[in-house]
Amino acid sequence: MKSLRNVALTILLFCSSIIAWELIVRIFEVPTFIFPAPSKVAMALWRGFASGLYQKHLSHTLLETVLGFLLGSALGFFLGTAVALNRYVEYFFYPYIVMFQSLPKVALAPLIVVWFGLGLKSQVINTALVAFFPLLVNTMVGLKSADEDRLNLMRSLAASESQIFWMLRLPNALPFVMAGLDVAMIFALIGAIVAEFVGARAGLGMLIQSMNFNMDVSGQFSVLLILSVVGLLLNRCILLIRRRILFWDPSEKERLERERIAL
Amino acid sequence: MEAIAVNELSKLYSTRDGTVHALQQISFSVSEGEFVAVVGPSGCGKSTLLKVLAGLLPPSKGAARLRGTPITGPRRDIGVVFQSPVLLPWRSVLDNVLLPVDVQRLGRDRHLKVATDLLSLVGLDGFERRYPWELSGGMQQRVAITRALIHDPAMLLMDEPFGALDAMTREQMNLELQRIWLERKKTVLFITHSIPEAVFLADRVLVLTPRPGRIIDDVQVKIPRPRALEVMNFPEFAPYVHSIRRQFDAKGMIDS
Numbered sequence: 001m002k003s004l005r006n007v008a009l010t011i012l013l014f015c016s017s018i019i020a021w022e023l024i025v026r027i028f029e030v031p032t033f034i035f036p037a038p039s040k041v042a043m044a045l046w047r048g049f050a051s052g053l054y055q056k057h058l059s060h061t062l063l064e065t066v067l068g069f070l071l072g073s074a075l076g077f078f079l080g081t082a083v084a085l086n087r088y089v090e091y092f093f094y095p096y097i098v099m100f101q102s103l104p105k106v107a108l109a110p111l112i113v114v115w116f117g118l119g120l121k122s123q124v125i126n127t128a129l130v131a132f133f134p135l136l137v138n139t140m141v142g143l144k145s146a147d148e149d150r151l152n153l154m155r156s157l158a159a160s161e162s163q164i165f166w167m168l169r170l171p172n173a174l175p176f177v178m179a180g181l182d183v184a185m186i187f188a189l190i191g192a193i194v195a196e197f198v199g200a201r202a203g204l205g206m207l208i209q210s211m212n213f214n215m216d217v218s219g220q221f222s223v224l225l226i227l228s229v230v231g232l233l234l235n236r237c238i239l240l241i242r243r244r245i246l247f248w249d250p251s252e253k254e255r256l257e258r259e260r261i262a263l
Numbered sequence: 264m265e266a267i268a269v270n271e272l273s274k275l276y277s278t279r280d281g282t283v284h285a286l287q288q289i290s291f292s293v294s295e296g297e298f299v300a301v302v303g304p305s306g307c308g309k310s311t312l313l314k315v316l317a318g319l320l321p322p323s324k325g326a327a328r329l330r331g332t333p334i335t336g337p338r339r340d341i342g343v344v345f346q347s348p349v350l351l352p353w354r355s356v357l358d359n360v361l362l363p364v365d366v367q368r369l370g371r372d373r374h375l376k377v378a379t380d381l382l383s384l385v386g387l388d389g390f391e392r393r394y395p396w397e398l399s400g401g402m403q404q405r406v407a408i409t410r411a412l413i414h415d416p417a418m419l420l421m422d423e424p425f426g427a428l429d430a431m432t433r434e435q436m437n438l439e440l441q442r443i444w445l446e447r448k449k450t451v452l453f454i455t456h457s458i459p460e461a462v463f464l465a466d467r468v469l470v471l472t473p474r475p476g477r478i479i480d481d482v483q484v485k486i487p488r489p490r491a492l493e494v495m496n497f498p499e500f501a502p503y504v505h506s507i508r509r510q511f512d513a514k515g516m517i518d519s
Contacts, residue, residue: 153349156317157366158337167365171353248352248394 036218045222060202061192068127069188073181076135084143101133109198123195130191131184138180142173175249178242185234264331266418266450267293272325274311284475285311291469291478293452298444300453300465308476309454313422317343330417339367342411344421348403350395356406357391363414374413381409384443401432418450434492437463445489459495462503470510480510
Protein backbone atom coordinates (compact mmCIF):
# COMPACT_ATOMS: atom_id res chain seq x y z
CA MET A 1 0.00 0.00 0.00
CA LYS A 2 2.73 2.34 1.06
CA SER A 3 4.86 1.51 -1.98
CA LEU A 4 1.93 2.24 -4.29
CA ARG A 5 1.46 5.62 -2.66
CA ASN A 6 5.16 6.41 -3.05
CA VAL A 7 5.07 5.54 -6.76
CA ALA A 8 1.98 7.69 -7.22
CA LEU A 9 3.64 10.59 -5.40
CA THR A 10 6.75 10.29 -7.54
CA ILE A 11 4.73 10.42 -10.76
CA LEU A 12 2.62 13.29 -9.47
CA LEU A 13 5.66 15.31 -8.50
CA PHE A 14 7.27 14.70 -11.89
CA CYS A 15 4.19 15.63 -13.90
CA SER A 16 3.42 18.74 -11.89
CA SER A 17 6.95 20.11 -12.29
CA ILE A 18 6.78 19.51 -16.07
CA ILE A 19 3.43 21.28 -16.25
CA ALA A 20 4.70 24.15 -14.12
CA TRP A 21 7.72 24.52 -16.41
CA GLU A 22 5.49 24.52 -19.51
CA LEU A 23 3.15 27.10 -17.98
CA ILE A 24 5.90 29.44 -16.82
CA VAL A 25 7.55 29.44 -20.25
CA ARG A 26 4.23 30.12 -21.97
CA ILE A 27 2.90 32.76 -19.58
CA PHE A 28 6.12 34.77 -19.52
CA GLU A 29 6.75 34.15 -23.24
CA VAL A 30 10.33 33.05 -22.71
CA PRO A 31 11.99 32.75 -26.14
CA THR A 32 12.76 29.17 -27.17
CA PHE A 33 16.44 29.97 -27.83
CA ILE A 34 16.82 30.97 -24.16
CA PHE A 35 14.73 28.38 -22.37
CA PRO A 36 12.51 25.99 -24.33
CA ALA A 37 9.25 24.60 -23.00
CA PRO A 38 9.13 20.85 -22.26
CA SER A 39 6.84 20.33 -25.25
CA LYS A 40 9.53 21.77 -27.54
CA VAL A 41 12.18 19.56 -25.92
CA ALA A 42 9.98 16.52 -26.36
CA MET A 43 9.49 17.38 -30.01
CA ALA A 44 13.22 17.79 -30.53
CA LEU A 45 13.74 14.47 -28.83
CA TRP A 46 11.22 12.75 -31.07
CA ARG A 47 12.61 14.31 -34.22
CA GLY A 48 16.13 13.34 -33.23
CA PHE A 49 15.26 9.72 -32.66
CA ALA A 50 12.90 9.48 -35.64
CA SER A 51 15.62 10.61 -38.01
CA GLY A 52 18.11 8.17 -36.46
CA LEU A 53 20.46 11.05 -35.73
CA TYR A 54 20.44 10.57 -31.94
CA GLN A 55 20.90 6.82 -32.13
CA LYS A 56 24.03 7.27 -34.20
CA HIS A 57 25.61 9.83 -31.87
CA LEU A 58 24.39 8.11 -28.73
CA SER A 59 25.97 4.81 -29.74
CA HIS A 60 29.22 6.61 -30.48
CA THR A 61 29.26 8.31 -27.07
CA LEU A 62 28.27 5.09 -25.32
CA LEU A 63 31.05 3.20 -27.05
CA GLU A 64 33.61 5.84 -26.03
CA THR A 65 32.34 5.88 -22.46
CA VAL A 66 32.35 2.13 -22.00
CA LEU A 67 35.70 1.57 -23.71
CA GLY A 68 37.30 4.47 -21.86
CA PHE A 69 35.79 3.27 -18.61
CA LEU A 70 37.13 -0.25 -19.09
CA LEU A 71 40.57 0.94 -20.16
CA GLY A 72 40.85 3.58 -17.43
CA SER A 73 39.55 1.31 -14.67
CA ALA A 74 41.86 -1.51 -15.68
CA LEU A 75 44.79 0.87 -15.74
CA GLY A 76 43.81 2.40 -12.39
CA PHE A 77 43.30 -1.01 -10.85
CA PHE A 78 46.68 -2.35 -11.94
CA LEU A 79 48.58 0.80 -11.03
CA GLY A 80 46.78 0.96 -7.68
CA THR A 81 47.73 -2.66 -7.02
CA ALA A 82 51.35 -1.96 -7.90
CA VAL A 83 51.45 1.09 -5.65
CA ALA A 84 49.78 -0.77 -2.77
CA LEU A 85 51.97 -3.83 -2.96
CA ASN A 86 55.33 -2.26 -3.59
CA ARG A 87 56.54 0.63 -1.56
CA TYR A 88 59.23 1.47 -4.11
CA VAL A 89 56.59 1.99 -6.75
CA GLU A 90 54.71 4.12 -4.26
CA TYR A 91 57.78 6.15 -3.35
CA PHE A 92 59.01 6.80 -6.88
CA PHE A 93 55.82 7.00 -8.90
CA TYR A 94 52.97 8.09 -6.70
CA PRO A 95 53.96 11.80 -6.59
CA TYR A 96 53.85 11.91 -10.39
CA ILE A 97 50.49 10.21 -10.47
CA VAL A 98 49.11 12.81 -8.06
CA MET A 99 50.65 15.65 -10.07
CA PHE A 100 49.09 14.23 -13.18
CA GLN A 101 45.72 13.94 -11.48
CA SER A 102 45.75 17.54 -10.24
CA LEU A 103 46.06 18.60 -13.86
CA PRO A 104 42.63 19.41 -15.37
CA LYS A 105 42.03 16.70 -17.98
CA VAL A 106 40.11 19.18 -20.15
CA ALA A 107 43.40 20.95 -20.67
CA LEU A 108 44.90 17.75 -22.02
CA ALA A 109 42.10 17.06 -24.49
CA PRO A 110 43.40 19.37 -27.28
CA LEU A 111 46.82 17.71 -27.07
CA ILE A 112 45.30 14.28 -27.32
CA VAL A 113 43.41 15.35 -30.42
CA VAL A 114 46.70 16.53 -31.93
CA TRP A 115 48.34 13.20 -31.10
CA PHE A 116 45.55 10.78 -31.88
CA GLY A 117 43.29 12.63 -34.31
CA LEU A 118 39.55 13.23 -34.33
CA GLY A 119 38.56 9.57 -34.28
CA LEU A 120 37.30 7.24 -31.60
CA LYS A 121 40.82 6.52 -30.35
CA SER A 122 41.43 10.00 -29.02
CA GLN A 123 38.07 10.17 -27.21
CA VAL A 124 38.59 6.76 -25.62
CA ILE A 125 42.02 7.81 -24.38
CA ASN A 126 40.66 11.02 -22.95
CA THR A 127 37.83 9.16 -21.25
CA ALA A 128 40.22 6.61 -19.81
CA LEU A 129 42.44 9.35 -18.38
CA VAL A 130 39.50 10.87 -16.56
CA ALA A 131 38.16 7.54 -15.34
CA PHE A 132 41.38 6.04 -14.08
CA PHE A 133 42.13 8.04 -10.95
CA PRO A 134 39.18 7.02 -8.74
CA LEU A 135 40.05 3.39 -9.38
CA LEU A 136 43.71 3.97 -8.63
CA VAL A 137 43.10 5.62 -5.28
CA ASN A 138 40.36 3.24 -4.18
CA THR A 139 42.27 0.12 -5.15
CA MET A 140 45.28 1.43 -3.29
CA VAL A 141 43.38 2.21 -0.12
CA GLY A 142 41.36 -1.01 -0.32
CA LEU A 143 44.37 -3.27 -0.67
CA LYS A 144 46.10 -1.56 2.22
CA SER A 145 43.10 -1.72 4.52
CA ALA A 146 43.29 -5.43 5.36
CA ASP A 147 42.58 -5.89 9.03
CA GLU A 148 45.53 -6.85 11.27
CA ASP A 149 43.67 -9.79 12.83
CA ARG A 150 42.85 -11.24 9.45
CA LEU A 151 46.45 -10.83 8.34
CA ASN A 152 47.57 -12.65 11.49
CA LEU A 153 45.11 -15.42 10.76
CA MET A 154 46.47 -15.87 7.24
CA ARG A 155 50.05 -15.75 8.47
CA SER A 156 49.33 -18.25 11.24
CA LEU A 157 48.21 -20.65 8.50
CA ALA A 158 51.59 -20.19 6.81
CA ALA A 159 49.98 -18.48 3.83
CA SER A 160 52.29 -17.08 1.17
CA GLU A 161 52.14 -13.39 0.22
CA SER A 162 50.35 -14.23 -3.01
CA GLN A 163 47.77 -16.30 -1.13
CA ILE A 164 47.26 -13.43 1.28
CA PHE A 165 46.70 -11.21 -1.75
CA TRP A 166 44.17 -13.46 -3.48
CA MET A 167 42.33 -14.75 -0.43
CA LEU A 168 42.37 -11.69 1.79
CA ARG A 169 43.59 -8.39 0.36
CA LEU A 170 41.75 -8.52 -2.94
CA PRO A 171 38.29 -9.53 -1.70
CA ASN A 172 38.79 -7.11 1.17
CA ALA A 173 39.48 -4.31 -1.34
CA LEU A 174 36.38 -5.02 -3.43
CA PRO A 175 34.02 -2.61 -1.62
CA PHE A 176 36.56 0.15 -2.28
CA VAL A 177 37.06 -0.93 -5.87
CA MET A 178 33.32 -0.97 -6.49
CA ALA A 179 32.97 2.52 -5.01
CA GLY A 180 35.76 3.58 -7.38
CA LEU A 181 33.95 2.02 -10.35
CA ASP A 182 30.82 3.89 -9.36
CA VAL A 183 32.63 7.23 -9.62
CA ALA A 184 34.71 6.18 -12.63
CA MET A 185 31.58 5.40 -14.65
CA ILE A 186 30.21 8.90 -14.23
CA PHE A 187 33.65 10.42 -14.78
CA ALA A 188 33.94 8.41 -17.98
CA LEU A 189 30.76 9.92 -19.36
CA ILE A 190 31.98 13.41 -18.51
CA GLY A 191 35.35 12.61 -20.07
CA ALA A 192 33.73 11.42 -23.27
CA ILE A 193 31.60 14.55 -23.62
CA VAL A 194 34.57 16.83 -22.92
CA ALA A 195 36.62 14.98 -25.53
CA GLU A 196 33.84 15.46 -28.05
CA PHE A 197 33.61 19.16 -27.29
CA VAL A 198 37.25 19.57 -28.10
CA GLY A 199 37.19 17.66 -31.33
CA ALA A 200 35.27 14.73 -32.69
CA ARG A 201 33.39 13.60 -35.74
CA ALA A 202 30.47 12.13 -33.83
CA GLY A 203 28.93 11.81 -30.39
CA LEU A 204 26.38 13.60 -28.25
CA GLY A 205 28.97 16.15 -27.08
CA MET A 206 29.74 17.07 -30.65
CA LEU A 207 26.01 17.26 -31.32
CA ILE A 208 25.52 19.72 -28.45
CA GLN A 209 28.36 21.79 -29.80
CA SER A 210 26.88 21.99 -33.29
CA MET A 211 23.37 22.64 -31.96
CA ASN A 212 24.81 25.50 -29.97
CA PHE A 213 26.16 27.09 -33.12
CA ASN A 214 22.70 26.79 -34.69
CA MET A 215 20.95 28.19 -31.61
CA ASP A 216 18.98 24.94 -31.37
CA VAL A 217 18.41 25.17 -27.62
CA SER A 218 15.53 22.66 -27.57
CA GLY A 219 17.84 20.19 -29.27
CA GLN A 220 20.52 20.80 -26.65
CA PHE A 221 18.01 20.25 -23.87
CA SER A 222 16.90 17.00 -25.44
CA VAL A 223 20.51 15.78 -25.64
CA LEU A 224 21.12 16.81 -22.05
CA LEU A 225 18.09 14.76 -21.10
CA ILE A 226 19.50 11.76 -22.94
CA LEU A 227 22.84 12.21 -21.22
CA SER A 228 21.38 12.28 -17.75
CA VAL A 229 19.29 9.18 -18.45
CA VAL A 230 22.39 7.44 -19.83
CA GLY A 231 24.33 8.42 -16.71
CA LEU A 232 21.60 7.03 -14.51
CA LEU A 233 21.44 3.75 -16.43
CA LEU A 234 25.21 3.29 -16.38
CA ASN A 235 25.19 3.92 -12.65
CA ARG A 236 22.43 1.31 -12.24
CA CYS A 237 24.55 -1.22 -14.13
CA ILE A 238 27.38 -0.72 -11.68
CA LEU A 239 24.97 -1.02 -8.76
CA LEU A 240 23.70 -4.34 -10.11
CA ILE A 241 27.22 -5.71 -10.42
CA ARG A 242 28.02 -4.36 -6.99
CA ARG A 243 25.06 -6.12 -5.45
CA ARG A 244 26.12 -9.44 -6.91
CA ILE A 245 29.74 -9.16 -5.80
CA LEU A 246 29.37 -7.39 -2.48
CA PHE A 247 26.42 -9.28 -1.02
CA TRP A 248 28.52 -9.70 2.12
CA ASP A 249 29.50 -6.06 2.58
CA PRO A 250 27.76 -4.15 5.40
CA SER A 251 27.26 -1.08 3.18
CA GLU A 252 25.43 -3.21 0.65
CA LYS A 253 23.23 -4.75 3.31
CA GLU A 254 22.40 -1.30 4.64
CA ARG A 255 21.52 -0.17 1.16
CA LEU A 256 19.17 -3.11 0.67
CA GLU A 257 17.63 -2.37 4.02
CA ARG A 258 17.10 1.27 3.09
CA GLU A 259 15.51 0.39 -0.21
CA ARG A 260 13.19 -2.04 1.47
CA ILE A 261 12.03 0.70 3.81
CA ALA A 262 11.63 3.18 0.97
CA LEU A 263 9.35 0.76 -0.83
CA MET B 264 58.45 -35.82 23.58
CA GLU B 265 56.93 -32.60 24.78
CA ALA B 266 54.37 -30.88 22.63
CA ILE B 267 55.55 -27.45 23.68
CA ALA B 268 58.89 -26.71 25.30
CA VAL B 269 59.65 -23.09 26.16
CA ASN B 270 63.08 -22.31 27.47
CA GLU B 271 64.15 -18.96 28.99
CA LEU B 272 61.98 -17.14 26.49
CA SER B 273 62.02 -13.34 26.58
CA LYS B 274 60.23 -10.84 24.40
CA LEU B 275 60.99 -7.14 24.46
CA TYR B 276 59.16 -4.41 22.64
CA SER B 277 60.70 -1.06 22.03
CA THR B 278 58.14 1.70 22.30
CA ARG B 279 58.45 5.46 22.37
CA ASP B 280 58.75 5.36 26.17
CA GLY B 281 61.53 2.82 26.15
CA THR B 282 61.68 -0.95 26.25
CA VAL B 283 58.80 -3.04 27.52
CA HIS B 284 59.48 -6.49 28.86
CA ALA B 285 56.47 -8.38 27.61
CA LEU B 286 57.88 -11.74 28.64
CA GLN B 287 60.87 -12.39 30.82
CA GLN B 288 62.71 -15.70 30.86
CA ILE B 289 59.68 -17.89 30.68
CA SER B 290 60.18 -21.63 30.86
CA PHE B 291 57.53 -24.31 30.79
CA SER B 292 56.58 -27.40 28.92
CA VAL B 293 53.34 -29.01 27.83
CA SER B 294 52.97 -32.74 27.22
CA GLU B 295 51.15 -34.23 24.25
CA GLY B 296 47.41 -34.19 24.77
CA GLU B 297 47.59 -31.92 27.78
CA PHE B 298 45.22 -28.99 28.30
CA VAL B 299 47.17 -26.09 29.74
CA ALA B 300 45.67 -22.71 30.58
CA VAL B 301 47.74 -19.57 30.94
CA VAL B 302 46.04 -17.09 33.20
CA GLY B 303 47.02 -13.54 33.98
CA PRO B 304 45.65 -10.00 34.09
CA SER B 305 45.54 -7.95 30.93
CA GLY B 306 48.88 -6.65 29.77
CA CYS B 307 50.86 -9.58 31.14
CA GLY B 308 52.10 -10.70 27.76
CA LYS B 309 49.72 -13.64 27.37
CA SER B 310 48.92 -12.78 23.80
CA THR B 311 52.58 -12.16 23.08
CA LEU B 312 53.35 -15.67 24.28
CA LEU B 313 50.72 -17.08 21.96
CA LYS B 314 51.97 -15.05 19.01
CA VAL B 315 55.50 -16.29 19.59
CA LEU B 316 54.31 -19.90 19.74
CA ALA B 317 52.21 -19.39 16.60
CA GLY B 318 55.31 -18.12 14.84
CA LEU B 319 53.82 -14.67 14.31
CA LEU B 320 56.44 -12.90 16.45
CA PRO B 321 60.10 -13.81 16.82
CA PRO B 322 61.33 -14.19 20.41
CA SER B 323 63.94 -11.69 21.61
CA LYS B 324 65.86 -14.25 23.64
CA GLY B 325 65.54 -17.92 24.43
CA ALA B 326 63.79 -20.52 22.38
CA ALA B 327 60.53 -22.35 22.01
CA ARG B 328 60.10 -25.76 20.47
CA LEU B 329 56.96 -27.39 19.23
CA ARG B 330 57.20 -31.19 19.13
CA GLY B 331 60.95 -31.01 19.17
CA THR B 332 61.51 -28.50 16.37
CA PRO B 333 62.35 -24.87 17.06
CA ILE B 334 59.76 -22.30 15.99
CA THR B 335 61.06 -20.27 13.08
CA GLY B 336 57.77 -19.07 11.66
CA PRO B 337 54.15 -20.06 11.20
CA ARG B 338 53.69 -23.78 10.86
CA ARG B 339 51.04 -26.14 9.65
CA ASP B 340 50.66 -28.50 12.57
CA ILE B 341 48.99 -25.96 14.84
CA GLY B 342 45.55 -24.43 14.88
CA VAL B 343 45.08 -20.93 16.25
CA VAL B 344 41.86 -19.47 17.67
CA PHE B 345 41.98 -15.74 18.21
CA GLN B 346 40.09 -13.52 20.58
CA SER B 347 37.67 -12.51 17.85
CA PRO B 348 36.42 -15.13 15.39
CA VAL B 349 38.16 -13.43 12.42
CA LEU B 350 35.89 -14.96 9.81
CA LEU B 351 36.05 -13.72 6.25
CA PRO B 352 32.62 -12.24 5.41
CA TRP B 353 32.80 -13.16 1.73
CA ARG B 354 33.20 -16.84 2.56
CA SER B 355 30.32 -19.03 3.69
CA VAL B 356 30.66 -20.91 6.96
CA LEU B 357 31.88 -23.99 5.11
CA ASP B 358 34.39 -21.98 3.08
CA ASN B 359 35.66 -20.28 6.22
CA VAL B 360 36.20 -23.65 7.82
CA LEU B 361 38.03 -24.81 4.69
CA LEU B 362 40.34 -21.77 4.61
CA PRO B 363 43.35 -23.67 6.05
CA VAL B 364 42.70 -26.44 3.51
CA ASP B 365 42.75 -23.88 0.69
CA VAL B 366 45.88 -22.17 1.99
CA GLN B 367 47.78 -25.38 2.57
CA ARG B 368 46.40 -27.06 -0.56
CA LEU B 369 45.25 -30.14 1.30
CA GLY B 370 42.48 -30.97 -1.14
CA ARG B 371 38.98 -29.62 -0.70
CA ASP B 372 37.23 -32.82 -1.71
CA ARG B 373 38.92 -34.87 0.96
CA HIS B 374 38.09 -32.33 3.65
CA LEU B 375 34.44 -31.63 2.86
CA LYS B 376 33.34 -34.58 4.96
CA VAL B 377 35.75 -33.61 7.74
CA ALA B 378 34.34 -30.10 7.72
CA THR B 379 30.70 -31.19 7.96
CA ASP B 380 31.58 -33.67 10.70
CA LEU B 381 33.42 -31.00 12.68
CA LEU B 382 30.58 -28.52 12.19
CA SER B 383 28.14 -31.01 13.63
CA LEU B 384 30.60 -31.68 16.46
CA VAL B 385 30.31 -28.01 17.44
CA GLY B 386 26.55 -28.06 16.88
CA LEU B 387 26.40 -26.16 13.61
CA ASP B 388 24.82 -28.73 11.29
CA GLY B 389 22.92 -27.10 8.49
CA PHE B 390 24.83 -23.83 8.75
CA GLU B 391 27.36 -24.68 6.03
CA ARG B 392 25.84 -22.33 3.45
CA ARG B 393 25.25 -19.45 5.84
CA TYR B 394 27.47 -16.41 6.03
CA PRO B 395 29.32 -15.23 9.14
CA TRP B 396 27.16 -12.13 9.57
CA GLU B 397 24.08 -14.33 9.86
CA LEU B 398 25.54 -16.01 12.97
CA SER B 399 25.63 -15.00 16.63
CA GLY B 400 28.96 -14.30 18.35
CA GLY B 401 29.07 -17.71 19.98
CA MET B 402 28.31 -19.47 16.70
CA GLN B 403 31.01 -17.47 14.94
CA GLN B 404 33.56 -18.52 17.53
CA ARG B 405 32.51 -22.16 17.03
CA VAL B 406 33.20 -21.73 13.33
CA ALA B 407 36.63 -20.35 14.25
CA ILE B 408 37.31 -23.41 16.42
CA THR B 409 36.19 -25.70 13.62
CA ARG B 410 38.52 -23.87 11.26
CA ALA B 411 41.40 -24.38 13.69
CA LEU B 412 40.68 -28.13 13.76
CA ILE B 413 40.07 -28.77 10.06
CA HIS B 414 43.64 -29.63 9.09
CA ASP B 415 43.91 -31.96 12.09
CA PRO B 416 46.67 -30.03 13.85
CA ALA B 417 48.54 -31.65 16.72
CA MET B 418 47.85 -28.67 18.96
CA LEU B 419 45.50 -25.76 19.44
CA LEU B 420 46.61 -22.33 20.56
CA MET B 421 43.68 -20.33 21.88
CA ASP B 422 43.94 -16.66 22.76
CA GLU B 423 41.04 -15.72 25.06
CA PRO B 424 38.65 -17.25 22.54
CA PHE B 425 35.55 -16.65 24.66
CA GLY B 426 36.54 -13.26 26.04
CA ALA B 427 34.05 -11.38 23.89
CA LEU B 428 31.08 -13.62 24.66
CA ASP B 429 28.39 -13.10 27.27
CA ALA B 430 28.68 -15.14 30.47
CA MET B 431 26.09 -17.79 29.57
CA THR B 432 27.38 -18.41 26.07
CA ARG B 433 30.83 -18.53 27.53
CA GLU B 434 29.96 -21.34 29.96
CA GLN B 435 28.32 -23.23 27.13
CA MET B 436 31.42 -22.82 25.01
CA ASN B 437 33.63 -24.04 27.86
CA LEU B 438 31.58 -27.22 28.05
CA GLU B 439 31.77 -27.70 24.33
CA LEU B 440 35.48 -27.10 24.22
CA GLN B 441 35.97 -29.73 26.90
CA ARG B 442 33.81 -32.16 24.93
CA ILE B 443 35.78 -31.51 21.75
CA TRP B 444 39.04 -31.88 23.61
CA LEU B 445 37.97 -35.15 25.21
CA GLU B 446 36.96 -36.43 21.82
CA ARG B 447 39.98 -35.23 19.84
CA LYS B 448 42.72 -35.24 22.48
CA LYS B 449 44.70 -32.34 21.06
CA THR B 450 47.30 -30.50 23.03
CA VAL B 451 45.72 -27.18 23.98
CA LEU B 452 47.31 -23.98 25.19
CA PHE B 453 44.44 -21.82 26.33
CA ILE B 454 45.00 -18.21 27.26
CA THR B 455 42.47 -16.44 29.46
CA HIS B 456 42.12 -13.79 32.12
CA SER B 457 39.34 -15.67 33.87
CA ILE B 458 40.69 -17.79 36.73
CA PRO B 459 37.53 -19.97 37.07
CA GLU B 460 37.57 -20.62 33.32
CA ALA B 461 41.21 -21.68 33.50
CA VAL B 462 40.60 -24.02 36.45
CA PHE B 463 37.46 -25.45 34.89
CA LEU B 464 39.08 -26.29 31.58
CA ALA B 465 42.69 -27.10 32.24
CA ASP B 466 44.84 -29.95 33.48
CA ARG B 467 47.40 -27.36 34.49
CA VAL B 468 47.19 -23.63 35.01
CA LEU B 469 50.23 -21.42 34.48
CA VAL B 470 50.03 -18.15 36.37
CA LEU B 471 51.58 -15.19 34.60
CA THR B 472 52.46 -11.84 36.18
CA PRO B 473 52.41 -8.64 34.16
CA ARG B 474 55.39 -6.50 33.08
CA PRO B 475 57.66 -8.27 33.00
CA GLY B 476 55.59 -11.34 32.13
CA ARG B 477 56.86 -14.17 34.28
CA ILE B 478 55.44 -17.51 35.36
CA ILE B 479 54.97 -17.48 39.11
CA ASP B 480 53.00 -20.66 39.54
CA ASP B 481 52.15 -23.92 37.84
CA VAL B 482 49.00 -25.47 39.31
CA GLN B 483 47.86 -29.03 38.61
CA VAL B 484 44.06 -29.21 38.58
CA LYS B 485 43.10 -32.63 39.86
CA ILE B 486 39.37 -32.58 39.17
CA PRO B 487 38.11 -35.63 37.27
CA ARG B 488 36.66 -35.27 33.78
CA PRO B 489 34.28 -34.81 32.20
CA ARG B 490 33.60 -31.80 34.36
CA ALA B 491 30.07 -30.41 34.45
CA LEU B 492 29.42 -26.72 35.15
CA GLU B 493 28.38 -27.68 38.72
CA VAL B 494 32.05 -28.49 39.33
CA MET B 495 32.46 -24.78 39.95
CA ASN B 496 30.35 -25.17 43.08
CA PHE B 497 32.21 -28.22 44.36
CA PRO B 498 34.38 -27.81 47.46
CA GLU B 499 37.55 -28.81 45.60
CA PHE B 500 37.09 -26.12 42.96
CA ALA B 501 37.29 -23.00 45.12
CA PRO B 502 40.75 -23.65 46.64
CA TYR B 503 42.32 -23.66 43.17
CA VAL B 504 40.70 -20.36 42.28
CA HIS B 505 41.62 -18.85 45.66
CA SER B 506 45.24 -19.90 45.57
CA ILE B 507 45.69 -18.46 42.09
CA ARG B 508 43.88 -15.25 42.94
CA ARG B 509 45.98 -14.85 46.09
CA GLN B 510 49.11 -14.74 43.99
CA PHE B 511 47.74 -11.82 42.02
CA ASP B 512 46.45 -10.09 45.15
CA ALA B 513 49.81 -10.43 46.84
CA LYS B 514 51.34 -8.55 43.94
CA GLY B 515 48.55 -5.99 43.86
CA MET B 516 47.69 -6.83 40.29
CA ILE B 517 43.96 -7.30 40.44
CA ASP B 518 41.61 -4.57 41.56
CA SER B 519 38.95 -6.80 43.08
